[in-house]
Amino acid sequence: MEKKGLLAFFAVYLSLFPIAAFGSDGVIRIGVLNDQSSVFADSTGAGSVLAARMAAEEFGNKIGDMPIEVISADHQNKPDVGSNIARRWFDLEKVDVIVDLGNSAVALAVNEIAREKNKAIVVSAGGSTALTGKACSPNTIHWTYDTWSQSYAIGSALVKAGYPTWFFITADYTFGYNLRDETTAVVLKQGGKVLGSVRHPINSSDFSSFLLQAQSSGAKMVALANGGADTANAIKQAREFQLHKAGLGIVGLSTMITDIHALGLETTQGLFVTETFYWDLNDGTRAWSKKWGDRNNQRKPTMMQAGVYAGVLHYLKAVKALGKPDDGRQVVAKMKELKTDDPLFGQGYIRPNGRKIHDQYVFRVKSPDKSKSPWDYYELVSKTSGEESFLPLKDSGCALVH
Incomplete structure (x- = not known):
């Protein structure tokens, strides 16, 4: 086969498959994407960012030689704004997983982008059952609740x-x-x-x-x-x-x-x-909620904020087991393989469609x-x-x- 023909063949071949992340920048980067200024800011917002950081701290903000970073942004409850942030994070800022995603329309839009880019998302605040139904993806975990x-x-x-x-x-x-x-x-x-x-x-x-x-x-x-x-x-x-x-x-x-x-x-x-969560359910929920509240004006977390902590914690366990965060599908598959266990939702598991059970x-x-x-x-x-x-x-x- 001539050189031009061989290049054309590989171009067609590669176009048939989603583009996966090749190589690593050596950082596990978690993006918390939610409403930080409007109707859902109180139930998600900065409290969810804190929850994600507390999960990272459980690992000492590091897995092996890879530091863990948590960044955040406000999607303003607009699917186009959320989609643009997700693409920038995945393409330019090397974010490995997006979490929280309150507002179902935003969550569904980012769900498709994560599938396309072969990145992971862990939805805590978006409630649409489509995320584990007709729009289910091998790159998505739906954690806290659904409608x-x-x-x-x-x-x-x-x-x-x-x-x-x-x-x-x-x-x-x-x-x-x-x-x-x-x-x-x-x-x-x-x-x-x-x-x-x-x-x-x-x-x-x-x-x-x-x-x-x-x-x-x-x-x-x-x-x-x-x-x-x-x-x-x-x-x-x-x-x-x-x-x-x-x-x-x-x-x-x-x-x-x-x-x-x-x-x-x-x-x-x-x-x-x-x-699916209340701060006063048991000793585990009370202890974690106190730690969270001590850093958040003595407030108590919502189930969505609790879901961000538990979801990120389990995500990081899967990354640790794999040794890398770059292939979103591999990480999500490992999350489904591992039993879930945390002080907020107890022991559980994730179904093949990405639905977390508790x-x-x-x-x-x-x-x-x-x-x-x-x-x-x-x-x-x-x-x-x-x-x-x-x-x-x-x-x-x-x-x-x-």
Whole structure:
């Protein structure tokens, strides 16, 4: 074969395969990409960056001769901004893994870029089940929760607890739709009914008309299929409208402990929430949360921030086992091979589609007189095992399963 023909052959051959990272710059570089200035900044933001750094510190900020660096950026809840940052990090700044990725639209966009660049991502705050379903990737781990797990745990528990009729107030983007649709399916399966649903734009300040529609529907449960400041605003206004005195229950399908803290127990008492982590669950969660809080104004972490710590910790264990971070698929495959074990989520494992498995909890927010100390906000309603909490693998629609 002539030289030109041989070069052409190899050009075509290489184009058939994703470009992998060749060689190493000798640094394990972790990028925390999340909302640091808007609706989800309190539940992820700088607290997630701190969590990633604490995981790196567990290894002495070094594995072998490779130092560990943690950098961060604000995606502003915009997929184009998040995508541009991810490409720059992967192409120019030699970032090996991107973590957190709150906002499902951003997470799904970066999911495809990581697949293309053969880098790893560990999603803690993005909730879309598509990440382990139709958009699943051999480069992606979905750690803390997803909309199916949130919906299943809370829907099952509350219909059984005497709330058979529901009304949804839904954020007008992918995350909100998933929460609404998947909770609806659970409610109907349990024999309940959905009496109505309304949508609102992200960063809404006025929920009065939506709450009045919910009250007039006759539903027993008002489900907030949104997150961050949107959830907080809706909860506050529901209290002002005294929906609780009309006998309506309120459930935050993605409510964080930071929302409860910001609003106070007087406003949030009786609210139902579902989480995979709570700082006061056991000795391990309490000890780590104290260390985190000592470096963050004595606050307590959200489940998303806890997920960043645990996910980065397991990522680094996989890198240590492999001896290098450069091939994202190899690292993710090793993460799936190794059993997970950390003080925040306990022992678990990762399914072939990238779904991390651990228990799910339903809590009810305490009244002020029952809270014994700062951040003592939850009483346990129910616990669902990891195997039951997440969408069955056979139903995921992920090509990696086969």
